[in-house]
Amino acid sequence: MTSEFYNRGLEQAKQKDYGGAIEAFNQAIQLDPYFSKAYMERGLAYYNSGTILQAVFDYTEAIKLDAENAKAYYFRALAKLTLKNLPGALEDVEKAIQFKFNDAAAYDLRGIVQRKQGNIQDAIANFKKAAELYLEQKDQENTRLCLEKIKQLQPKAEPTPNQAITKSTPIISTQDYFTQLLEKAEKGDTKAAISDLNWILKADNQDAQAYCCRGVVYCKMGNYRDAIADFNQAIELNFKDAIVYRNRGKARSQIGDHQGGLADINQALKIQPQESLVYIARGNVYQAMGNYLAAIQDYSQAIQINSDHPLAYYNRGIAYTCLEEMPNAVEDYQKAASIYCQQEDWDNYQQVLNSLQKIQSSIPATNKATYNLLRQRLLRMVGGHWEIAQRLIQQKKDFYPGMAEEWYLQTVIDDLERDRR
Numbered sequence: 001m002t003s004e005f006y007n008r009g010l011e012q013a014k015q016k017d018y019g020g021a022i023e024a025f026n027q028a029i030q031l032d033p034y035f036s037k038a039y040m041e042r043g044l045a046y047y048n049s050g051t052i053l054q055a056v057f058d059y060t061e062a063i064k065l066d067a068e069n070a071k072a073y074y075f076r077a078l079a080k081l082t083l084k085n086l087p088g089a090l091e092d093v094e095k096a097i098q099f100k101f102n103d104a105a106a107y108d109l110r111g112i113v114q115r116k117q118g119n120i121q122d123a124i125a126n127f128k129k130a131a132e133l134y135l136e137q138k139d140q141e142n143t144r145l146c147l148e149k150i151k152q153l154q155p156k157a158e159p160t161p162n163q164a165i166t167k168s169t170p171i172i173s174t175q176d177y178f179t180q181l182l183e184k185a186e187k188g189d190t191k192a193a194i195s196d197l198n199w200i201l202k203a204d205n206q207d208a209q210a211y212c213c214r215g216v217v218y219c220k221m222g223n224y225r226d227a228i229a230d231f232n233q234a235i236e237l238n239f240k241d242a243i244v245y246r247n248r249g250k251a252r253s254q255i256g257d258h259q260g261g262l263a264d265i266n267q268a269l270k271i272q273p274q275e276s277l278v279y280i281a282r283g284n285v286y287q288a289m290g291n292y293l294a295a296i297q298d299y300s301q302a303i304q305i306n307s308d309h310p311l312a313y314y315n316r317g318i319a320y321t322c323l324e325e326m327p328n329a330v331e332d333y334q335k336a337a338s339i340y341c342q343q344e345d346w347d348n349y350q351q352v353l354n355s356l357q358k359i360q361s362s363i364p365a366t367n368k369a370t371y372n373l374l375r376q377r378l379l380r381m382v383g384g385h386w387e388i389a390q391r392l393i394q395q396k397k398d399f400y401p402g403m404a405e406e407w408y409l410q411t412v413i414d415d416l417e418r419d420r421r
Contacts, residue, residue, distance in 0.1 A: 009025040
């Protein structure tokens with residue numbers, strides 16, 4: 001029976017009926033949850049239908065069942081490349097090559113990723129390797145395409161001195177300079193940022209903005225006491241911007257001084273009452289104190305000010321989890337993941353997905369009888385037209401990937417009931 005559904009899915013995918021193929025693979029997986037090939041083929045169907053996130057989930061399931069599945073790594077790399085997750089794509093294609101050494105397509109894909117990352121020489125080397133392998137396979141078309149890619153990447157002739165254009169280094173403002181230092185720290189180069197700031201303060205020990213900037217970097221390093229000392233110095237030098245109080249409040253809370261942290265963040269709110277980051281910071285302090293309702297209120301206020309701030313949704317999801325309000329937590333995690341995906345912030349995207357998976361594993365599976373009841377109830381609500389129900393369910397899957405089938409059914413039912421009211 002399992003192979004019957006699987007073969008039906010293959011046939012429907014071949015005919016480009018991806019919806020039907022996915023449904024057939026669903027049936028095969030329901031009968032055999034360890035059927036790795038079904039996850040692979042369903043992932044391909046999702047990918048071809050444009051549901052890229054769901055494809056990534058299925059390839060991941062296939063890899064869990066077979067850790068050396070080169071094909072799964074290769075297709076997950078393709079999906080991640082489509083999502084513009086270049087580091088993730090490179091990591092997966094490296095695995096594909098590791099487990100299937102002489103795969104021309106994998107070297108070709110690695111060349112594409114490295115070209116997009118700006119690693120031109122590495123990209124050329126991979127396209128050459130792919131061309132050699134395609135040639136061995138007598139695949140003339142792909143060999144030609146690889147050679148074209150190499151030709152496009154070959155360095156052009158250097159301009160002569162008379163052709164060279166001299167550009168003067170633009171003068172940047174003090175604010176821009178400190179912004180660059182903070183961006184350097186944000187990318188993980190905190191030691192270099194601290195070194196630059198130490199040099200500035202050695203030249204002028206009355207530079208309040210430099211103390212504030214160094215305090216922010218110390219916070220990123222987890223060195224909260226030195227951060228507080230720098231924020232104190234900035235305030236003494238009359239630099240009383242909201243960023244000083246907000247970050248000093250965060251640092252004080254981190255060392256256990258929650259009341260002092262609240263006092264600082266409240267001061268920041270007086271200066272910047274419409275800054276979402278201040279509400280997020282105060283919500284974090286309330287959460288550290290165990291006052292989850294107050295934390296949720298502040299995160300909600302941050303979202304009202306800036307509805308596209310992923311951290312507000314993610315932290316509110318954590319607070320809902322602590323209150324065991326799992327549906328609300330899942331909704332917030334999904335929204336945070338969606339925004340991080342749009343921003344191509346893959347580290348935070350993965351962190352949110354990990355939190356989401358923990359919640360899913362803690363929720364007991366709904367039995368088949370309950371699933372059938374939900375399905376029948378939804379069918380009645382759409383007048384017996386299951387294709388309407390399927391379209392509504394697919395919309396939820398596109399926006400909230402990776403949830404249980406019962407969750408999608410219940411969410412669609414809730415939406416329909418809310419609309420009727």
